Amino acid sequence: MTLLQELESRLAAALTATLGEPATAAVTAAADLRFGDYQSNAAMVLAKQRKTNPRALAQEIIDHLDLTDLATADIAGPGFINFRILPSAYAARTASLIRDERLGVPATGAGKTVVIDFSAPNVAKPMHVGHIRGTIIGDSLARIARFLGFKVIADNHIGDWGTQFGMIIYGWNQFLDEAALTADPITELVRVYRKVTSMKEDPGVLDACKAELVKLQAGDPENLAIWQKCIDVSKAGLQKIYDRLDVRFDHWHGESFYNDRLAGVVEEFIEKGIARESNGAICVFSDGTKPKEDDPFLVHKEDGWTDNPAIIRKADGGYLYATSDLATIQFRIDEWKADHVWYVVGVPQQLHFRQLFDAAARWGKTGDFQHIQFGSILGDDRKLMRTRSGENVGLVEVLEEAVERAAKAIAEKNPELQGEEAVKISEIVGIGAVKFAELSQGRLTDYVFSWDRMLALQGDTAPYLQYSHVRIRSIFRKLDAPFDATTAEIHLKEPAEIHLARLLVRFGEVLPTILEDFRPNLLANYVLELARAFHSYFEACPVLKADEPIRSSRLALCELTSRTLKQGLYLLGIEVPERM
RNA sequence: GCGCCUGUAGCUCAGUUGGAUAGAGCACCCGCCUUCUAAGCGGGAUGUCCCGUGUUCGAAUCACGGCGGGCGCACCA
Numbered sequence: 001m002t003l004l005q006e007l008e009s010r011l012a013a014a015l016t017a018t019l020g021e022p023a024t025a026a027v028t029a030a031a032d033l034r035f036g037d038y039q040s041n042a043a044m045v046l047a048k049q050r051k052t053n054p055r056a057l058a059q060e061i062i063d064h065l066d067l068t069d070l071a072t073a074d075i076a077g078p079g080f081i082n083f084r085i086l087p088s089a090y091a092a093r094t095a096s097l098i099r100d101e102r103l104g105v106p107a108t109g110a111g112k113t114v115v116i117d118f119s120a121p122n123v124a125k126p127m128h129v130g131h132i133r134g135t136i137i138g139d140s141l142a143r144i145a146r147f148l149g150f151k152v153i154a155d156n157h158i159g160d161w162g163t164q165f166g167m168i169i170y171g172w173n174q175f176l177d178e179a180a181l182t183a184d185p186i187t188e189l190v191r192v193y194r195k196v197t198s199m200k201e202d203p204g205v206l207d208a209c210k211a212e213l214v215k216l217q218a219g220d221p222e223n224l225a226i227w228q229k230c231i232d233v234s235k236a237g238l239q240k241i242y243d244r245l246d247v248r249f250d251h252w253h254g255e256s257f258y259n260d261r262l263a264g265v266v267e268e269f270i271e272k273g274i275a276r277e278s279n280g281a282i283c284v285f286s287d288g289t290k291p292k293e294d295d296p297f298l299v300h301k302e303d304g305w306t307d308n309p310a311i312i313r314k315a316d317g318g319y320l321y322a323t324s325d326l327a328t329i330q331f332r333i334d335e336w337k338a339d340h341v342w343y344v345v346g347v348p349q350q351l352h353f354r355q356l357f358d359a360a361a362r363w364g365k366t367g368d369f370q371h372i373q374f375g376s377i378l379g380d381d382r383k384l385m386r387t388r389s390g391e392n393v394g395l396v397e398v399l400e401e402a403v404e405r406a407a408k409a410i411a412e413k414n415p416e417l418q419g420e421e422a423v424k425i426s427e428i429v430g431i432g433a434v435k436f437a438e439l440s441q442g443r444l445t446d447y448v449f450s451w452d453r454m455l456a457l458q459g460d461t462a463p464y465l466q467y468s469h470v471r472i473r474s475i476f477r478k479l480d481a482p483f484d485a486t487t488a489e490i491h492l493k494e495p496a497e498i499h500l501a502r503l504l505v506r507f508g509e510v511l512p513t514i515l516e517d518f519r520p521n522l523l524a525n526y527v528l529e530l531a532r533a534f535h536s537y538f539e540a541c542p543v544l545k546a547d548e549p550i551r552s553s554r555l556a557l558c559e560l561t562s563r564t565l566k567q568g569l570y571l572l573g574i575e576v577p578e579r580m
Numbered sequence: 581g582c583g584c585c586u587g588u589a590g591c592u593c594a595g596u597u598g599g600a601u602a603g604a605g606c607a608c609c610c611g612c613c614u615u616c617u618a619a620g621c622g623g624g625a626u627g628u629c630c631c632g633u634g635u636u637c638g639a640a641u642c643a644c645g646g647c648g649g650g651c652g653c654a655c656c657a
Contacts, residue, residue, distance in 0.1 A: 028596060041599060048637075077600045078637065122657070163656060255657085281655050308583095314655045321657050347585060348651055354584095375585070376650065384651070413619055429619090441593070444585060446650055452606095453592065457619065459605040460593090467619050475616045513596075525594070528604080539612095539621045558616095580619075 002104060002509045003093060004029070006070065007038055007083055014064040015042060018057075027083070029506065036082035037071070037502060044079040054079030090501040091490040097504060098485050098560050103567055104508030109150030109515075115332045116142045116152060118344035119247070122159035123234035123254075124168050124189045127241060128392040129449055130377045130385040136438045136573060137374055138344035139247040140520045143571045148512060153250050153336055157328065158238075160231050160254035162321075164193070166213030170205070171196040172226050173212075185233035217318070231256075244399060245431065246573060258327035262319040265327050266312050274362050280315030284322075284359045310355035325356050326363070333365045340368040342518070347373045347444070348384075372518045375446040382448060393449060402455045403430035409457050414580060425577045430455075432462035432574040439572050440524035460528055462574050465565065468531040468538075469576040472562040475543050475555075488556035489549055496540040500533045500557060507564050511571075520572060527568040534561050 001009070007027045015023035025042030043058035050057075058075045065073055071083045097104050118138020121127050138154075146152045171192035180188040199205045216223040235252065242248070266282055269275035275284045312323040332338045343353060353371035360369065376384050385392050407426035410417055417425060437454045441447070457463045476483070492498045503526075510526045543554040566576050 031596080031600075031602095035600070039599090044599080044637075054637080080600070120657095159657060279654075283654075308653060311655050316655080318655080320655070324657095346651095349657090350584060351652055352657090373585085378650070382649070409619070414617075445593080446586070447592085450592085456592095456606080459619095461605085461619090463619055464605095467617080471617060471620080478616060510596090517597085521594080522596075525596090525604090532604095535620060536622090538616075542616070544616050579617080 002106070003085065003089075003505050004038065004509045007040075010066060010070070011040060011042060011061075011081075013066070014061050015046075017064040018060050019046070029509070030082065033499075035076060035080065036074075036084040038083040038085070040081045040083075041079070043075075043081060047079060085502070087492040087498055087501075090498060090505060091492050093505045094492075094501045094557065094560060095488070095490045097507075097564075098488070098556055102508075103560075103564055104505065105147065105511050106508060107149030108512045109145055109148040111149075112339045113151040113153065113337055114145055114340040114342060115336055115338040116145070116154050116342045116344065117157050117328075118142075118154070118342075119242075119249075120157040120159065120345070121238060122164065123238075124164065124193050124230050126186070126190050127238070127395040128385060129395060129398055129454075130392065132395055132398070132434070133374050133377060133438055134344045134346065135242075135245065135247055136435050137372070137443060137520060139245070139573050140439055140523075140571065141342065141344065141372070141515070141518060143573060144511065144514055144520070144523070147567075147571060148515065150340075153332075153338070154248065155332075156249040156252045156254070158235075158252060158254035160234075161256040161259065161324075163213060165216055165227055165230075166209035166211075167196040167200075168193055168230055169212040169216060169223050169226050170209045172230070181233075186237035189230060189233065241395060241399075244427075245435070246575070253328070253331070255324045258324045258331065261327040261330070262323045265323060265330065266319070269312060269326075269359075269363070272363070274359065275312055278309065281311050282313035283309035283311050284355065284362075285309045308351065308355065310352075310359055322352065322356060322359075325352075326359060329356070329360045329365050329369075330363075333367055338367055340370065342370045342372050344372045344374070347375060349373075370518070372443070374443045378446055378448045380448065385449070398434060398451075398454065399431060401451065402434045403427050405455050405457065406430035406433065406463075409463075410580065417579070425580050428575045428577050429457070429463050429466060429580060432466060432569075433457055435572060435574050436462035436465070436524065439520045440528070442521055443519060462569075463580070465527055465531045465569060465574070466576050466580060468534045469562060469565050469569075470578065470580050471538055472534070472558050472565075473578050475558055476562075478544060479555075483552070483555050483559070485556040485559035488552040490556060491550060491553040493550075494537075494541050496533070496537040497554070497557060500530075500537045500561060503530045503533050504557075504560055504564055507568065523568060523571060527565060527572070530561070530565060530568065534565070537561075 004027055008024065011027060012024040015025060025040055025045065027038050027040045030036050030039045043061055044054045047054035047057045055075055055078070058079045058081050062073050062075065062081060067073060067083070069086070070089050071085045073081055073083050076082050116138055119131070119135040121131055142152050142154045168189070175192050175195055177188060180191075196205070196209065212223060216227055266275065269284065270282065275282050310322045311320055312326065313319055329341065332341055345353070350371060350373055357369045379385050379392065403426050406429035407422065410422055410426055410429070433455055437456065440460065490501075492501055506526070510522060514520060514522050541554055543551065543558060546554055569576055
């Protein structure tokens with residue numbers, strides 16, 4: 001049980017005693033340390049309902065409150081109940097955390113399976129900075145869910161099928177430079193693809209592309225072979241980026257994986273009356289579903305008739321995005337037995353997902369489907385970055401620059417680090433900076449891409465966090481004898497060490513809340529606070545020079561901080577170096 | 581036209597879901613390295629929370645109406 005839960009449980013007992021009937025109320029971390037460690041507005045809420053004086057009610061609650069060995073409570077302001085945790089209680093808590101592999105984090109996801117669909121780039125198109133967001137947020141959510149006990153299936157639903165292959169195959173046949181393909185397959189594929197897109201105006205070219213696509217979809221062996229080759233080199237290129245980002249997938253079930261299921265899905269939709277023909281296309285309208293009537297996404301206000309159908313088969317018989325996504329849902333629910341399916345995909349696709357989830361529900365595929373949307377990365381013109389416009393900053397380019405800047409900083413700040421070690425640390429620091437810049441931000445806000453913003457190494461950044469870990473490791477390197485933190489007694493006296501303990505204890509409270517709204521930035525905020533607390537502690541409380549038993553106590557706190565920080569950063573996908 | 585997201589310090593952003601005197605970082609000023617790594621610590625200045633009305637003990641947060649920015653609305657993904 002976390003400290004917060006412990007307080008809630010004791011408060012519930014007091015409320016029940018006060019009111020003479022079962023009652024519970026929320027406790028939250030105090031907004032300001034002046035008010036204590038935790039607070040509850042239970043008295044104010046209840047007094048409102050009962051039309052009594054909130055402060056008087058708060059006093060009554062406190063009279064019934066048993067906080068033995070845990071905290072003190074007092075009334076403040078309009079009727080807040082403020083809790084101050086006893087240092088001895090913090091000491092007991094931290095001591096037990098040191099012996100806890102899970103660092104106090106409850107397994108809230110145990111027994112549940114979640115499929116997380118993220119990154120999902122199109123093959124044969126370069127990944128630009130716009131792709132980084134979904135990839136990093138998705139990976140972080142996967143790590144967090146896994147640590148919370150979920151069975152996580154990370155699935156990279158790559159765009160490996162569809163109209164763009166007409167152009168790619170046409171380009172492959174017309175313009176491919178075999179030597180260039182061997183040397184740098186991705187670059188060559190991208191060059192070919194861009195060349196063809198630039199020629200789209202030419203109706204002859206367009207028709208030729210369509211013809212290639214039709215041949216591919218009909219199973220033409222030659223085109224299939226080209227397609228397969230494209231997929232292979234693209235995957236290899238993507239894998240390199242993922243390796244560098246330390247992003248892992250359990251599966252790469254791209255769109256092509258579902259090809260042979262699409263016809264069946266459409267048939268079933270028609271048969272069950274969920275989809276019907278309109279202007280030659282097969283569409284899923286949301287008419288006939290009463291509960292959806294006031295859903296602005298799906299229903300036309302004036303006549304109750306939907307004007308935003310999801311098209312699952314084109315008039316020419318071709319299948320679309322929505323079709324393969326439905327087949328994907330079927331697979332994830334039926335084969336993978338998913339309880340939750342989370343789509344980490346940008347805001348612009350929200351209508352698609354509303355339609356998709358609506359269609360899936362009527363199809364009888366039940367589960368918790370979430371479109372975890374994120375804001376857009378804008379160009380200097382404040383417009384959305386597009387894959388098409390080509391001049392966007394490439395993802396690899398950003399990583400290169402980040403690592404280069406980190407290397408420069410290392411050369412300047414710690415010239416002792418040389419050779420391979422310096423290279424390795426530059427990588428960890430540079431990549432970490434990029435990831436943290438993304439994760440520390442609210443998921444929904446749009447922002448204009450800026451090198452300095454994404455690659456900053458000062459202030460609230462990954463290097464600041466990594467540096468706190470480095471300082472801890474430095475203490476342990478200076479230790480003369482092995483230290484066993486699990487048997488150490490914790491003594492808390494200095495404000496800086498109490499504050500550090502306060503935050504360490506909160507790790508298990510913060511983590512589960514992240515998945516309530518899918519906000520990794522809450523974890524980013526937490527680790528920043530923790531690192532800040534550690535830096536202050538480091539300055540204020542000498543460790544190695546302290547006398548026993550304080551020395552052991554402080555060492556143990558360092559050990560726990562190190563582990564919590566490392567775990568927190570791991571969940572954000574950020575590595576920590578031993579020195580920097 | 582309909583809908584979604586968004587607007588907070590000079591800049592970039594948080595704000596624990598309705599709580600107390602709205603917080604960080606950058607930039608700026610002052611102080612701290614013969615003591616565990618100064619990528620650090622301590623201190624200082626900075627606000628029409630876009631505007632208006634409403635809901636109530638209490639609003640940056642909720643509702644309604646405006647304004648600005650981004651995006652989506654039938655055979656692309």
